Amino acid sequence: MTVPTVPPGRRERKKAATRQKIADTALRLFLEHGYDAVGIREVAAEADVAVTTVFAHFASKEALVFDQDEHFEQRLTYAVTARAPQDPLIPALRQETGALLSHCTTEEAAPLWQLIEGSSALRQYEVSMRLRHAQSLAAAITADPASPRDATACRTIARFAIDAFSLAREADDPQAALDEVFRMIDAAWEAALLSSSEDGESEDSESEDGEEGS
Amino acid sequence: MTVPTVPPGRRERKKAATRQKIADTALRLFLEHGYDAVGIREVAAEADVAVTTVFAHFASKEALVFDQDEHFEQRLTYAVTARAPQDPLIPALRQETGALLSHCTTEEAAPLWQLIEGSSALRQYEVSMRLRHAQSLAAAITADPASPRDATACRTIARFAIDAFSLAREADDPQAALDEVFRMIDAAWEAALLSSSEDGESEDSESEDGEEGS
DNA sequence: TTCGAAACACTAACCGTTAGTGCTATTGTC
DNA sequence: GACAATAGCACTAACGGTTAGTGTTTCGAA
Numbered sequence: 283m284t285v286p287t288v289p290p291g292r293r294e295r296k297k298a299a300t301r302q303k304i305a306d307t308a309l310r311l312f313l314e315h316g317y318d319a320v321g322i323r324e325v326a327a328e329a330d331v332a333v334t335t336v337f338a339h340f341a342s343k344e345a346l347v348f349d350q351d352e353h354f355e356q357r358l359t360y361a362v363t364a365r366a367p368q369d370p371l372i373p374a375l376r377q378e379t380g381a382l383l384s385h386c387t388t389e390e391a392a393p394l395w396q397l398i399e400g401s402s403a404l405r406q407y408e409v410s411m412r413l414r415h416a417q418s419l420a421a422a423i424t425a426d427p428a429s430p431r432d433a434t435a436c437r438t439i440a441r442f443a444i445d446a447f448s449l450a451r452e453a454d455d456p457q458a459a460l461d462e463v464f465r466m467i468d469a470a471w472e473a474a475l476l477s478s479s480e481d482g483e484s485e486d487s488e489s490e491d492g493e494e495g496s
Numbered sequence: 497m498t499v500p501t502v503p504p505g506r507r508e509r510k511k512a513a514t515r516q517k518i519a520d521t522a523l524r525l526f527l528e529h530g531y532d533a534v535g536i537r538e539v540a541a542e543a544d545v546a547v548t549t550v551f552a553h554f555a556s557k558e559a560l561v562f563d564q565d566e567h568f569e570q571r572l573t574y575a576v577t578a579r580a581p582q583d584p585l586i587p588a589l590r591q592e593t594g595a596l597l598s599h600c601t602t603e604e605a606a607p608l609w610q611l612i613e614g615s616s617a618l619r620q621y622e623v624s625m626r627l628r629h630a631q632s633l634a635a636a637i638t639a640d641p642a643s644p645r646d647a648t649a650c651r652t653i654a655r656f657a658i659d660a661f662s663l664a665r666e667a668d669d670p671q672a673a674l675d676e677v678f679r680m681i682d683a684a685w686e687a688a689l690l691s692s693s694e695d696g697e698s699e700d701s702e703s704e705d706g707e708e709g710s
Numbered sequence: 711t712t713c714g715a716a717a718c719a720c721t722a723a724c725c726g727t728t729a730g731t732g733c734t735a736t737t738g739t740c
Numbered sequence: 741g742a743c744a745a746t747a748g749c750a751c752t753a754a755c756g757g758t759t760a761g762t763g764t765t766t767c768g769a770a
Contacts, residue, residue, distance in 0.1 A: 296767090297717070321756060332719045334759080343757065409627050410620045434673045438663055438680055445655045449648065459648045465691055466652055466684035473683035477676065507736050511748070536726060546750045548728080557726065 301339045304329045308336075308346040313393055317347070317401040344407035347398065354382060355415045358443075359422040371428055372471050375443050376464040380457065383447060387456050395451075416444040435474035442467045515553045518543045522550075522560040527607055531561070531615040558621035561612065568596060569629045572657075573636040585642055586685050589657050590678040594671060597661060601670050609665075622662075630658040649688035656681045 307329040311320045322343055326333045340346050361378035362371065385391065398404045420440035423429050429436050446463040453459035521543040525534045536557055540547045554560050575592035576585065599605065612618040634654035637643050643650050660677040667673035 300717080322758085323756080333757095334720080335718055337758065338717075406620060406624045409623045413623050432676065434663065434667055434676050435680065438659065438677050441659045441663065442656060442684075445652065445659065449652055449655065453648055462646065462648050462688070462691065463652050466649065466687050469683040469687035470656075470680035473680050474676070477679055507747075510736090514748080535724085547726095548751080549749055551727065552748075 300331065300335070304331060304336055304339055305346060305349055309394075312347065312397055317397055317404060342407075344404055347394070347404055348407060348411055351411055355418050357382060358415060359418050362419065362422040362426060367427075371423065371426065371439075372464065372468045376446075376460070376467075379443060379447050379450075379464075380460055383450055383456055383460060386451055412444050412448060416441045419443060430475055432474070435471075439467065439471055439474070442470060514545065514549070518545060518550055518553055519560060519563055523608075526561065526611055531611055531618055556621075558618055561608070561618055562621060562625055565625055569632050571596060572629060573632050576633065576636040576640060581641075585637065585640065586653075586678065586682045590674070590681075593657060593661050593664075593678075594674055597664055597670055597674060600665055626658050626662060630655045633657060644689055646688070649685075653681065653685055653688070656684060 304325065308320075308325045311325060311328060322333055322336060325346070326336050329336075336346075340349075345351070358375075358378060361374050365371075365374045386395065398408060416437075417440070420437040423440055424433055424436040426436075442463075446460060446467060449463055450456045450460035518539070522534075522539045525539055525542060536547055536550060539560070540550050543550070550560075554563075559565070572589075572592060575588050579585075579588045600609065612622060630651075631654070634651040637654055638647055638650040640650075656677075660674060660681060663677055664670045664674035
C-alpha cells in the first residue's frame with residue numbers, strides 16, 4: 283500500500299476548508315433565519331459553491347446540522363471497548379454519557395438544540411441517528427467479555443443507554459435525570475445477568491454471528 | 497347489506513372507500529415493485545384519484561404504509577389507563593405489547609415488514625412514530641396513580657416499553673425476547689420506585705399510593 | 711512531464727409535497 | 741322540493757431536497 287506520508291496535502295486541505303466553509307455558512311444561516319426557511323440553494327450560494335458540492339460533502343441537508351454525529355458514536359463505543367478489563371460496563375457508559383451530555387447542555391450549544399427542536403425534519407433525523415448509535419453500541423457491548431452471551435440483553439442495554447442520553451437532555455436537570463435513568467439501567471442489567479446465568483450457564487457455543495444488514 | 501342504522505352518511509362512506517382504495521392500491525404497488533420504486537403520482541393514477549387527494553387522506557407517502565399507527569398507540573395507552581386499579585403496571589404493559597407483537601409477527605404481515613426494512617425512508621419514519629408512541633405512553637403512565645411522582649422515571653419506562661416492542665420484533669424468537677426485555681424493564685421500574693420513595697417521603701415500595709404532590 | 715483521479719460547477723431533471731382554484735355532490739335546513 | 745353551505749376531489753404549477761449527466765480544473769503520483 284502506498285502510504286501518502288503524513289502531510290495533509292494541499293488538496294485535502296482545500297477540501298476540508300470547503301467542507302468547513304459550507305458547514306459554517308449553513309449553520310449561520312439556519313440560526314439566523316431558521317432551518318426550514320433556508321434552502322440548500324441559498325446555502326450553496328452563500329458559501330459560493332455549487333449545490334452538488336454541498337451534497338458531495340454532506341449526505342443530506344440535516345447532516346449539515348448533525349455534523350459531530352460520528353464523533354458521538356465513536357466516543358460511546360470507545361468507552362465500552364477501551365475501558366479497563368475489570369471495570370463494570372454500566373458505570374463506564376454512565377460516565378461517558380454524562381460527559382457527552384455536558385457538551386450538549388452548555389449555553390453555547392443551546393441555540394443549536396433550539397434549532398433542532400424547531401424543525402420536525404431535524405427531530406426526525408435525530409431519532410434515526412440515535413438508533414444507529416444504539417446499533418453500534420450494541421455491537422460493542424455484545425463483543426464485550428463481561429456481557430451476557432445473550433444478544434437481546436446487549437441490544438436492550440444499548441438502546442436504554444441512548445434513551446438515557448436523550449431523556450436526560452430534555453429534562454430540567456439533565457445530570458440528575460441521567461443519574462436516575464442509569465440507576466434503572468443498572469437494575470435492568472443486573473436482571474439480565476441473573477436470568478442469563480440461570481438460564482443456561484453451561485450452554486454456549488451458539489450464535490456467534492448475527493448482525494448487520496445493509 | 498350495510499344498513500346504516502346510525503347513519504354513516506353516504507358521503508363519509510364514499511370518503512372511506514376512496515381512502516381504502518388508495519391505501520390498498522399503494523400497498524399493492526409497493527409490494528410489487530418496492531417502496532422507493534413507486535411514486536405518489538403512480539399510486540394516484542392507479543387508484544384513479546388526483547395526487548392531492550392522496551395527501552388529503554394521508555399525511556405523507558410513508559403514512560400509506562403505517563396506517564394502523566394510531567390504533568397501536570391507542571391500545572398501548574389504553575392498556576395503562578383502563579386496567580384494574582390494583583393491577584401492576586409493568587405486566588399490563590407486557591401483555592399488551594405481546595398481543596401487538598403477535599399481530600406483527602404473523603406470516604401475512606411478513607412482507608410488510610420486509611418492505612419496511614428495505615426502505616430507509618420507511619425505517620426512519622417508523623422510529624419517529626415509535627417516539628410519538630413513547631410520548632403518549634409516558635403521559636398515560638405519568639397520570640397513573642401507581643406511578644412514582646417522578647416524571648423522568650415514567651418517561652423512561654415508556655421509552656423502554658416501546659424499545660421492547662421493536663427489539664423483540666427484530667429478534668429470532670420475538671416472544672422470548674419480549675419476556676427477557678420485560679424482565680429488565682421490571683427491574684428498572686422497581687429501582688425507580690425505590691429511589692423515588694427514598695428520595696421523597698417514606699413510603700412503601702410495594703403498596704404505595706402515590707397521592708399527588710404538586 | 712504526463713496521466714488519472716478527485717473536486718467542483720452547471721444544467722436539468724425527479725420526487726414528495728403544497729398552494730391556489732374551482733367543480734361537483736352531499737347534507738342539513740327552510 | 742329548493743337552497744346555501746360544506747366537503748371531497750381534480751387540476752395546474754410550483755417549491756425544496758436530491759441526483760444523474762457532463763465537463764472543467766487541479767492536484768498527486770508515475
